[in-house]
Amino acid sequence: MSNFREAQRQAHPTKTNTLSLGIICVLILVLVMQVWLLTAALNESLDGNNAVKWPAFIASSVLFLAGAALLRYLPDPIRHARRVRKHEEASRRL
Template sequence: MSNFRRAQDQAHPNKVSTLTLAIIVVQILLITLQIWLLYSGLNNTLEHNQDVAIPALIASFFLFLACCGLLYFLPGRKR
């Protein structure tokens, strides 16, 4: 039975680069959402509306976990 890493090592280089590009694009999207959450949370906090700060923090934490989880799927370096 093959695992994910072994299958990734045996994949065609075009498939590996497509996977890497897709992961990078999703990571950029998630980081952009985190920056937007930071901006809206700080903007609302400075206006003394703190109802947004905690949900923005929680959402940003889950986006961080998703970004860290995506790092598992990045292909390893060729040796």
């Protein structure tokens, strides 16, 4: 099996830091856009303009799904270390 990822991890130990902060920044940006969409849709809806509320809902849902998908790439170094340790123990037992 390729040890490319492990080598990369050793070469750039702060990569997970950058990734975590990047994902958090994107999530905050998504949240700000959703707040804007919600207030705009509510304002227009109360003013009798119903053309905005459904597109705003769809856009907000898409942003949420994009944010949720982004969580998949959130680094988990503790779980990764545990997995590596388990793998090492298993190979030692063999």
